[in-house]
Amino acid sequence: MDKNTNDKITRLYEQLPQSEPSEFVDARIKKQAGSALKHPLINRINNKIWLSTAAAIVLSVGLVTTL
């Protein structure tokens, strides 16, 4: 009996009109998701640049010392 009426309440609940966020809010959140993604990528690229620069310096110093 309770299970049956609870199911009816759920079915009735599903008829309630749904509210939704504005397109502006959706866009803002999705934009933020995109920005959050960029940071680690930029960091990774920066790390690669830094590593390349460090390697170049070591090689140059090595070359000068050898000469």
Add this chain to the structure above:
Amino acid sequence: MKKDFDNAATIALIEDYLKGDLSAFNRLYDSYRLPLFNYIRRQLNSQHETEDIYQDIWMSALKSLKDFRRDSNFTTWLFAIAHNRLVDYWRKHQKLENGIELDALSAQSHSLEYQQFLSDCVELLSQLIATLKPSQKNTFLLQQESRLSLEEIATVTGTNRETVKSRLRYALQKLRSGLKDCMTSGDDHG
């Protein structure tokens, strides 16, 4: 009929997103958009405040998504953020808000008489939800919108299974009693 969330599929989307696939986030967002928004909206009177809180929740989720444990349930995790944000709101405003306004009803392929009957029942349900005690309303809405188990709702709300069960029992008792005519006559209209 609402579907339960598929946690394995959701976790796959999170992993794709964290690897750089923004469309995976968009798919994840779209599946939680309405349940999460309505969970908040049905506890606040203002669309504007709901949108503010809703945005805060997603911003927090995005910030900590990389730390989300893959063996956890994402729905529990996300609704826990939402619940905590609502608790903060209530603390700040020192009041507990009620309900929503009804503005539209979905059309059904039934007789006009049945549509009117259904419309009256839906409106009555909305009013009854608004009169529930805040903790009971919150628990009932969590169950309806998130489809989480009693244990998971207990995790979200920081209580235990028995408390959740009791809150749901009282909420449903009140709704059943208020919807008595809808519960009995509903069968006649099919």
